[in-house]
Every structure is written in C-alpha cells, then in structure tokens.
Amino acid sequence: MPIGFKRHWSIGITCLAYLCWSTWLERVHELPAFMITAYSGVVDKIFSQPLWRLLLPQPDMTGSYSATGLLLFHKLQLLFHSTGLAYQLAHLMSSVSLYFAIYWIFSSRTAAFFSALLWTFSTHNYHMYSVSGSTMLALVSTYTVWTLFFTVRYIQSGHWKTGAAALFSLSWLFLSYEGWLDVFCWMLLILPLWNHWLRKKHWVPQRRRMVQALAVLIATGILYISIKTRAGDGQGPGSESDLVFNYPSITVMVEDLVSNLFKQNYLVLSNFWPPFLGGSNSLLFYDSKWLIEQQKGYHAEFSHLAYMNHLFLWRYYAGIAMAIVAFWGFKLAMEFRKRHNLQTLVLLSLLLAIPFGSATHTVTKFRPFNSVPFLGYHVWFGVLCSTILFGLLLSRWLLSLSLRAKRRTFAACILYTLFVAAVRPIYLNQMVEQLKMGRYPQPIQNLIHGLRR
Numbered sequence: 426m427p428i429g430f431k432r433h434w435s436i437g438i439t440c441l442a443y444l445c446w447s448t449w450l451e452r453v454h455e456l457p458a459f460m461i462t463a464y465s466g467v468v469d470k471i472f473s474q475p476l477w478r479l480l481l482p483q484p485d486m487t488g489s490y491s492a493t494g495l496l497l498f499h500k501l502q503l504l505f506h507s508t509g510l511a512y513q514l515a516h517l518m519s520s521v522s523l524y525f526a527i528y529w530i531f532s533s534r535t536a537a538f539f540s541a542l543l544w545t546f547s548t549h550n551y552h553m554y555s556v557s558g559s560t561m562l563a564l565v566s567t568y569t570v571w572t573l574f575f576t577v578r579y580i581q582s583g584h585w586k587t588g589a590a591a592l593f594s595l596s597w598l599f600l601s602y603e604g605w606l607d608v609f610c611w612m613l614l615i616l617p618l619w620n621h622w623l624r625k626k627h628w629v630p631q632r633r634r635m636v637q638a639l640a641v642l643i644a645t646g647i648l649y650i651s652i653k654t655r656a657g658d659g660q661g662p663g664s665e666s667d668l669v670f671n672y673p674s675i676t677v678m679v680e681d682l683v684s685n686l687f688k689q690n691y692l693v694l695s696n697f698w699p700p701f702l703g704g705s706n707s708l709l710f711y712d713s714k715w716l717i718e719q720q721k722g723y724h725a726e727f728s729h730l731a732y733m734n735h736l737f738l739w740r741y742y743a744g745i746a747m748a749i750v751a752f753w754g755f756k757l758a759m760e761f762r763k764r765h766n767l768q769t770l771v772l773l774s775l776l777l778a779i780p781f782g783s784a785t786h787t788v789t790k791f792r793p794f795n796s797v798p799f800l801g802y803h804v805w806f807g808v809l810c811s812t813i814l815f816g817l818l819l820s821r822w823l824l825s826l827s828l829r830a831k832r833r834t835f836a837a838c839i840l841y842t843l844f845v846a847a848v849r850p851i852y853l854n855q856m857v858e859q860l861k862m863g864r865y866p867q868p869i870q871n872l873i874h875g876l877r878r
Contacts, residue, residue: 433525436541439520439538440520447513448509450866453509456508456554456560457508459556460502471486472496482653483496489602490603495561498564508560519544521541522571523813526570526571526573530574530577533817540812541812542839543842544808547696548696549808551799552801552865554863565604566809568594569598569605572595575588579591591638595642607784608806609642611781611806611810612639613642622770666789668790685788687740690743690747692800693779695849696808696811697811699845700851702742703798703853704738704739704798713729716732717732750779754777772818775810776814778806778810778811797857822834
C-alpha cells in the first residue's frame with residue numbers, strides 16, 4: 426500500500442496552512458493545560474499509579490476511561506511543553522489519517538483532500554478555548570478513523586493482520602473517551618443495512634466477517650457500558666451528563682430526546698453552511714438589555730421574551746436542517762431499496778451520522794447551555810462523517826465539469842471553507858457570551874491586529 430507523498434502534496438499544504446492559521450489567527454498556543462486546571466489536586470495521584478491501573482476507569486475522573494484520551498494528551502503536553510503544539514500535532518494527525526483512509530478506500534485524491542480540508546478547518550471544537558478538555562478529541566478522532574478503516578479492510582479481505590489492526594484501534598478508542606459510544610451506536614444502526622446489501626449480492630465470506638465484526642463491537646459495547654455504569658458517577662441526578670431516563674415523566678423524556686436530536690443535527694450542518702444562518706444576527710450588535718428596551722414598556726412583565734425570541738431564532742434553521750436531512754435520507758433509502766447500489770449505501774450511512782452520530786448527548790437532559798448551538802464537540806463524530814460525505818459529493822460533482830470549471834470550483838470550495846473558518850467564530854463567540862461560558866478567539870480580529878503591528 427504505497428503512499429507516494431509526491432502525489433499527495435495537497436494534504437501537506439493543508440497541514441502547513443492549518444499550522445499558520447491556528448498559530449496566528451486562533452492563537453492556539455494560549456490554550457491552558459486541562460488536567461492541571463481541572464484536576465490539579467489529583468494529577469500526581471493519578472499518574473503515580475501503575476501503568477495497568479491507568480487502563481482502568483479513574484475514580485478521580487468520574488470513573489471514566491481516559492488512558493488514551495485525556496491522560497495521553499496530558500503526557501503529550503508535557504513532552505512538547507505546550508498544550509497548543511500538542512493539539513496542533515494531534516489534530517493534524519487526525520487530518521492526515523482521514524486523508525489516507527479515504528484515499529485508500531475510495532481511490533479518490535479529490536474526495537480525500539476535500540474531506541481532510543473540511544475537517545482540518547472545522548470550528549466544531551472551538552469550545553476547547555473555553556474548556557480545554559476537548560483537545561483530546563483530536564486523538565479520539567484518529568482512533569475512530571483507523572478503527573473504521575481497518576474494519577472495512579477486514580470485511581473486504583479477511584486478512585488476519587487487518588482484523589488485528591481493527592481490534593487494536595478499537596481498544597485505543599475504547600480506552601480514550603466515553604464518546605466512542607457515538608461510533609458504537611452508529612455502527613449498530615448501519616451494519617444491518619450493510620448485511621442486507623451483502624446478502625443481496627451473495628457475498629457470503631464478507632457477510633460472515635461483517636457479522637464477526639458486529640459481534641465484537643456489541644461485546645465491547647456491553648463490556649464498556651457495564652463497567653462504566655458501575656465505576657462511573659458522572660450520570661447521576663444533577664450531573665452534567667444526567668440522563669433523560671432519570672426523569673419521572675415519559676413526556677419530558679421524549680421532548681428532550683426530540684430537542685437534542687434537532688439540536689445535534691443542526692450543530693453538524695451549521696459547521697459548513699453560511700455563518701449568518703447560525704442564529705440571531707441581531708445579537709451580534711445588540712445586547713439583551715437594548716432589545717428589551719425596544720419594547721418601550723409594552724407588556725413589561727414579560728418583555729424579556731422579546732430577547733428570548735432572538736436567542737432561540739436558530740431553532741427555525743434547525744427545523745429546516747432536519748427537513749433537509751430527512752428528505753435526503755428518504756430519497757437515498759428509496760433509491761437503495763430499488764437498486765441496492767453501493768454508492769447510495771455509503772452516502773446513506775454517512776448521512777445517518779448527522780442526526781444520529783451523537784448518541785451519548787442525545788440521551789442527556791436538556792441543560793441551559795443547550796439554549797444556543799455552540800458546543801460543537803458534542804457532535805464530533807457527526808462532523809467527521811459529514812466531512813467524508815461532502816468530500817465524496819464534491820469529488821463526484823467535479824467529475825461532471827470541464828477542466829476550467831473544475832479549477833474554479835476547486836478554488837471556490839477552498840475559499841469558502843476558509844471563509845466559514847474565519848467568520849463562524851464571530852457567531853460562536855456571540856453565543857457563548859450569552860451564557861457567560863468564556864470567550865473564543867476571533868481570526869479576523871487577530872489578522873487585523875497582526876497587520877497593524
């Protein structure tokens with residue numbers, strides 16, 4: 426499986442561009458060390474344990490598995506003497522992994538490039554500038570890419586080495602972060618579709634290997650959940666991850682589930698569409714006090730609801746986003762039912778990750794921070810799958826264009842990606858300020874400030 430780096434210069438330029446962007450426009454070097462700030466009293470105690478105990482749930486970290494996630498990232502911070510540099514390298518590792526995984530599976534440098542570009546410059550993890558714990562998602566996404574890649578390769582070839590690599594990658598993902606359950610639930614959702622397709626094609630060996638992969642996945646998920654629910658204490662009443670199943674009312678539980686589903690579907694898509702569809706544009710210029718004053722005393726007791734109208738304006742766009750995904754998903758499902766086309770199945774599988782790729786946050790109670798859609802790290806897996814989806818669609822679209830049109834479209838897509846990466850933080854910062862949960866860097870402001878020096 427030769428790499429041939431001369432043929433893949435585009436990912437090298439992407440990585441170099443991101444290093445410059447994140448250093449000067451996002452000032453990633455200002456990131457604090459999460460373990461030191463959040464677990465200052467127990468860091469030494471955690472790392473004084475034998476290595477084998479670090480592979481178990483950590484009682485001092487709400488009973489979570491963190492060996493290849495937060496704990497490994499902390500060691501990288503110490504190695505490079507910088508949280509920012511550790512994140513840059515880890516994020517670029519995930520981008521390069523995504524690029525080559527897509528290239529080796531789909532044999533398309535165009536799809537690989539656009540997917541890696543969208544992922545590299547995505548703003549879904551901007552909350553790390555407020556709470557830097559989500560920096561470890563760069564590692565988690567890398568494990569996810571290789572787990573999926575080697576699983577696909579094993580089902581295709583049946584070679585024991587690819588099966589062993591898939592198990593190895595899955596074990597690192599298992600030990601990193603409870604968000605791996607998002608991947609677990611998505612695979613449970615799509616593998617029956619793939620089983621149906623393999624049965625229709627009469628590919629018995631591949632179907633048998635897929636059943637093996639599904640069995641291993643289910644066993645791993647059951648093991649993880651059984652240990653986590655016993656050793657962990659982060660899902661109880663009053664905790665951030667308090668589950669909807671703890672409600673005494675089924676009605677409230679269902680409404681929270683529906684609300685979370687709409688929010689997460691929107692959070693994924695809003696990473697890619699024009700930033701002005703990210704919520705209220707009025708709140709960029711006016712605060713809640715000014716908006717309430719414009720009511721001029723009318724129905725003064727409830728005039729604060731005028732501000733709420735602007736705060737929740739994004740939910741109209743969330744409804745539109747869900748309608749688009751539902752319609753597109755229905756069309757793909759009907760097409761797959763008629764033709765059993767592999768390309769359609771791939772697109773449908775990736776599309777399902779947009780609304781259903783964040784199971785761990787779908788089943789948590791509504792929290793005040795859900796009032797505005799800024800916590801993109803909740804939908805990291807949905808964003809990862811959607812970058813692959815859009816990369817494949819762009820590559821297929823470019824095939825139908827003339828050479829001149831291809832070049833113009835290629836350049837336009839790159840410029841649009843950078844435009845969203847520069848402008849969307851303005852809207853994200855407005856959202857996070859509504860809840861007093863920190864402040865995000867502003868690439869455009871930092872660029873202007875740097876040019877004035």
